[in-house]
Structure formats: C-alpha cells, structure tokens
Amino acid sequence: MPPTTATLQRPSNVSDALARGRLGVPSVIFFVLSAAAPLTVVAGVVTTGYAVTGVTGIPLAFLVVAAVLALFSVGYVAMARRVENAGAFYAYVSHGLGRPAGVGAAWAALVAYNALQVGLYGAIGAASAPVFGTLFGVEPHWALVALAAWAVVAALGLLRVDVNGLVLAVLLIAEILVIVVFDLGQLGNPAGGAVSLDALTPANLLVPGLGAALVLATTGFVGFESAVVFSEESKDPKRTVPLATYLSIAIIAGVYALSSWTMTVATGPENIAQQAGEQSVGLIFNLAGTHLGGTVVTIGQALFMTSVLAAMISFHNTTARYAFALGRERVLPAAFGRTSPRTGSPRVASLAQSLLGLVVILLYALNGWDPVLQLFYWAGTGGGFGVLLLIAATSIAVIAFFTRHASTENLWRRLVAPGLAAVALVAIIVVAVDNFAILLGVAPDSPLRWGVPAVYPVTALLGVLWGLVLRRARPDVYARIGLGAASTAATLKTATAEPAPAGTGASR
Known part of the structure; x- marks a missing residue:
C-alpha cells in the first residue's frame, strides 16, 4: 500500500550524516591495511599455513588470491561510483x-x-605477553590487557574518523617497517648460503594442499574491501575508493608474498613446514633474534601487539558503520543511525559495538575459556569465511545490477571481471567448506565443523525474511533499503515503486 500523508510528513530517519570530506586516499589505505593486520598475518597466518598445509608455495598463493580479488574489485569499484553507502556489501x-x-x-x-x-580481544593478551615479560618481568592476565585495549578502541570510536586514521598511520608505518627489516635479515642469511626461489614456483603450489593454502591466503586479505565503507567520509569517493582498493591489494600481496618467501629462504624450503609447526607464531621472531639481535626482536614483538590493536580500531570503525547504515534506513532500530553532532562519528553504533566487546571479554574471562583458540582463532576463521561469502555474493550482485541498468561501463567491468571473480570465489568457498574442520583445528565430527559455516546461511535467511516482513508491514522503510544518505528521497515515492535513476535505487 502507498504511504499515507502522515508517513510522508514523518521526519527522516537520517538523523545525521557521517562527516564528509575528512578522508583522503592515504587515510583510507591506513584503515584498510590496519584491518588486514600485516604483522599479525605474517607472524600468525603464514606460519600456521606452512605448518597445517605443508605447502611451500604459499607465497604464490597470496599472489593468486590477490589476482582474484583484483578481478572482483573491477566490478566492485565500478559500482562504488554509482552507489555511495557506508553499508557497502549490504x-x-x-x-x-x-x-x-x-x-x-x-x-x-x-x-x-x-x-x-x-x-582480536583474544589475541591481544598473547601478543602482549612477551613484551610485558621482557620489559617489566610480568605477564598480566589476558583479560586485563584486553580490557585496556577495549577502552582505547571504545574511546577512539567516538572521535573524528580522521583522528583514528592518524593513529592507524603511525602504527601501520612502524609495523610495515619492522616486517621489511625482518625480511632483509632473512634474505641476508639464507639457509645453505644460497637464496632459493622454490617457494615461488607453480609446482610447489599445485599440490594436494592447494585448496587449504588458498583459503588461508584469502583470510590474510580480509579488510581490503572496507575502502567502500568509508566512501561517504572520503574527500573524493569516485577517486579515493578505487585507488585505495587497488593499492591496498597490491601492498598486501607484496608484503605477504615477500615475507612468506623470505621465511623459506631463511629456513630452507624443505624445512619450513617443520619449523613453523614447532615454533608457530614465534618463528619470525626467532629468525630475527638469530640474525638481527634481541633489541630488534623486542621492537617486533611490541609492534605485533600494536598490530592487533590497529586491527581492532579498524574493524571497530567498519562494524560501527555497517550498523549505522542499517539504523539510518531503519532495518535496525533508528538509534543506530544517529551520529555525534560534534565528531560526525556513528555514536550509538560505536557504543553498541563496544558493549558487545566488553561482554565477550568478561564472558571468556569468567568462564576460563581459551582466548587464543576459542576466541581469536575460531572467531577470526569464522568471520573471515563470512566475508568471503559476502564478496562472492557481491560479485554476483554487480553482474545483476549492470545487467538491469543501462551503463556506460564496458563489458570487462560490468560482466567479464566480476564473472571470473565469482567463479573463482565460489570454488574457494567450496574448498573452504570441505576443509573447515582442518581450518578450525577440530575433529571431523565436531559440531563446529558445520556449525560455524552454517551460521551465515541461517543468519542471511533470517535477514531475508525480515526484509519480506518490512515489505509487507513497513513499506516506507522497505523503500529506503540500500539508498544510504539519499534514503530520505524514498519517502516521496510509493513503497513498491522502483527508484527511477539507474544506480540510485535498490532493486525490489
């Protein structure tokens, strides 16, 4: 039914817009790369990949995944030029x-x-233990460190987005510099006295563990897609988003491929799986201690801790903006769509996200649950898989959008690139589901083996049903879905009518 006069006179659900024009290309890149957490991935994901899969071609796996995500980004950023919304995937x-x-x-x-x-709150305690132990001779309980990090992240989430960008810039630059120093130390001390290129050859990737290696490599890129989340706060979204997206993929791929290769150089390709299994996260720091000395190791361990903190800050901002986008359009309660009049930050969404983090920390601490395995590893693996599903769905959505709407985009951008990306991403998802017990480190008959991946289709189905309820019961709200800051215009249209301009309205 069409909206009534009272509906048309109701004030907009957009209580405030996100602050405009505060982020340039460098700031958005800092948010994206901080979410990717380079040192955390190099020290954790890469070593785990070598230990679990035994595949020495992981450096090449990062380059293959980067190529797939670059294909995805062709259609992704083409759509970003037409749809400016902090909800991105949504x-x-x-x-x-x-x-x-x-x-x-x-x-x-x-x-x-x-x-x-x-x-990430489960990881900060483990990351800080060697730092506190070296500098102060004590190792505080993980929950105390997590609560301190939580307070920092919660406070920054209420400040201007560019302030968060400056904090991330300092942390990220130091983090990448120490990775480069570690890499140079490994290259300068090759096992057997000769630099080996074996890890970069296709023969060492095209092995039975290929699928697991690609899944692990994909988790290292989670966060690259968040450039679009900050489009409403960018100075020039049509330029900032594409540049930040492509540069982020290139930087992440370069850092990961280089670091994972130099590890094999320092240990010898034939020894990397065994040493990674024995030393785990400590491998890269032990190699640095041998080649560069204890001071460099201490600096690296400190930056490992700040790497986790930087990722917390970035994901907090990303998550808060998703909730804001849904609150602004009343898919979530309208309060989530309110921003701070002073800073322009998504105040209520940020506070809600902080409350969730506090509850999780206290719940794990009071029950004595393992913060590394049962929080950081399981939640991180599950979250990364969810993002992978969303990227694949978005590739298909891009094709569908450009099929229905007249477009000046060429065939490569609107069909070929997103189509190839969708095929590759679905293949990786199939492999991920088949290997989920291995990814979680649980028995094949563990309830988590199917329970974790099943969370997303169940959640998505509930969301679809809620969307259908809104279409029937709240047509004024339904008409605004996906329109972002332009959602107020939807109050002037009938609830079942399609927004006319291509690229400015959501499909029915």
Missing part, C-alpha cells in the same frame, strides 16, 4: 539482487565483522 546486494537479499547480506556482514572484531 547496499550493493540490495541494488543487485533485491532489498530482501540486501538485508540478508547486512545481517551476515554484522555477524562476520563483529566476529573479526571481538576475536
């Missing part, structure tokens, strides 16, 4: 596959990003 799926599917994607995204965010 908005794009709404425009491409319909509003109910968009709500399903939004709910799945909230689960995935919240899992990634709160999972």
Whole structure:
C-alpha cells in the first residue's frame, strides 16, 4: 500500500550524516591495511599455513588470491561510483539482487565483522605477553590487557574518523617497517648460503594442499574491501575508493608474498613446514633474534601487539558503520543511525559495538575459556569465511545490477571481471567448506565443523525474511533499503515503486 500523508510528513530517519570530506586516499589505505593486520598475518597466518598445509608455495598463493580479488574489485569499484553507502556489501546486494537479499547480506556482514572484531580481544593478551615479560618481568592476565585495549578502541570510536586514521598511520608505518627489516635479515642469511626461489614456483603450489593454502591466503586479505565503507567520509569517493582498493591489494600481496618467501629462504624450503609447526607464531621472531639481535626482536614483538590493536580500531570503525547504515534506513532500530553532532562519528553504533566487546571479554574471562583458540582463532576463521561469502555474493550482485541498468561501463567491468571473480570465489568457498574442520583445528565430527559455516546461511535467511516482513508491514522503510544518505528521497515515492535513476535505487 502507498504511504499515507502522515508517513510522508514523518521526519527522516537520517538523523545525521557521517562527516564528509575528512578522508583522503592515504587515510583510507591506513584503515584498510590496519584491518588486514600485516604483522599479525605474517607472524600468525603464514606460519600456521606452512605448518597445517605443508605447502611451500604459499607465497604464490597470496599472489593468486590477490589476482582474484583484483578481478572482483573491477566490478566492485565500478559500482562504488554509482552507489555511495557506508553499508557497502549490504547496499550493493540490495541494488543487485533485491532489498530482501540486501538485508540478508547486512545481517551476515554484522555477524562476520563483529566476529573479526571481538576475536582480536583474544589475541591481544598473547601478543602482549612477551613484551610485558621482557620489559617489566610480568605477564598480566589476558583479560586485563584486553580490557585496556577495549577502552582505547571504545574511546577512539567516538572521535573524528580522521583522528583514528592518524593513529592507524603511525602504527601501520612502524609495523610495515619492522616486517621489511625482518625480511632483509632473512634474505641476508639464507639457509645453505644460497637464496632459493622454490617457494615461488607453480609446482610447489599445485599440490594436494592447494585448496587449504588458498583459503588461508584469502583470510590474510580480509579488510581490503572496507575502502567502500568509508566512501561517504572520503574527500573524493569516485577517486579515493578505487585507488585505495587497488593499492591496498597490491601492498598486501607484496608484503605477504615477500615475507612468506623470505621465511623459506631463511629456513630452507624443505624445512619450513617443520619449523613453523614447532615454533608457530614465534618463528619470525626467532629468525630475527638469530640474525638481527634481541633489541630488534623486542621492537617486533611490541609492534605485533600494536598490530592487533590497529586491527581492532579498524574493524571497530567498519562494524560501527555497517550498523549505522542499517539504523539510518531503519532495518535496525533508528538509534543506530544517529551520529555525534560534534565528531560526525556513528555514536550509538560505536557504543553498541563496544558493549558487545566488553561482554565477550568478561564472558571468556569468567568462564576460563581459551582466548587464543576459542576466541581469536575460531572467531577470526569464522568471520573471515563470512566475508568471503559476502564478496562472492557481491560479485554476483554487480553482474545483476549492470545487467538491469543501462551503463556506460564496458563489458570487462560490468560482466567479464566480476564473472571470473565469482567463479573463482565460489570454488574457494567450496574448498573452504570441505576443509573447515582442518581450518578450525577440530575433529571431523565436531559440531563446529558445520556449525560455524552454517551460521551465515541461517543468519542471511533470517535477514531475508525480515526484509519480506518490512515489505509487507513497513513499506516506507522497505523503500529506503540500500539508498544510504539519499534514503530520505524514498519517502516521496510509493513503497513498491522502483527508484527511477539507474544506480540510485535498490532493486525490489
């Protein structure tokens, strides 16, 4: 039914817009790369990959995954030029596959990003232990460190987004510098006296563990897609988002491929799996201690801790903006769509995300649950898998959007690149589901083996059903889904009418 006069006179649900024009290309890149957490991935994901899969071609796996994500980004940024919305995946799926599917994607995204965010609170204690032990001779309980980090992240989440960008810039630059120093130390001390290129050959990737290696490599890139989340706060979104996205993929791929290769150089390709299994996260620091001395190791361990903190800050901002986008369009309660009049930050969404983090920390601490395995590793793996599902769905949504709407985009951008990306991403998802017990480190008959991946289709289905409920019961709200800051215009249209301009309205 069409909206009534009272509906048309109701004040907009957009209580405040996000602060405009505060982020340039460098600031967005800092947010994206901080979410990717380079040192955390190099020290944790890479060593775990070698130990679990035994595949020495992991450096090449990072380059293959980077190529797939670059293909995905062709259509992703093409759509970003037409749809400017902090909801990103939610908005794009709404425009491409319909509003109910968009709500399903939004709910799945909230689960995935919240899992990634709160999972990091389990890692900060382990990352800080060697630092406190070396500098102060004590190792505080992980929950105390997590609560201190939580307070910092919660406070920064209420400040201007560019202030967060400056903090991330300092942390990230130091983090990448120490990775480069570690890499140079490993290259300068090759096992057997000769630099080996074996890890970069296809023969060492095309082995039975290929699928698991690609899944692990994919988790290292989680966060690259968040450039679009900050489009509303960018100085020039049509320029900032594409540049930040492509540069982030290139930088992440370069750092990961170089670091994972230099590890094999320092240990010898034939020894990397065994040493990674024995030393785990400590491998890169032990290599640095041998080649560069204890002081450099201490600096690296400190930056490992700040790497986790930087990822917390970035994921907190990303997650808060997803909740803001949904609150602004009343898919979530309208309070989530309110911003601070002083800083322009998504105040209520940020506070809600902080509350969730506090509850999780206290819950794990009071029950004595393992913060590394049962929080960081399980939540991180599950969150990364959720993002992978969302990327694949968005590739399909891009194709559907450009198929329906007249476009000046060429065939490569609107069909070929996103189509190839969708095929590759679905293949990786199939392999991920088949190997989920290995990824979680649980028995094949563990309930988590199917329970964790099943969270996302169940959540998405509930979101789709809620979207259908809104279409029937709240047509004024339904009409705004996916429109972002332009959602107020939807109050002037009938609830079942499609927004006319291509690229400005969500599909039915």
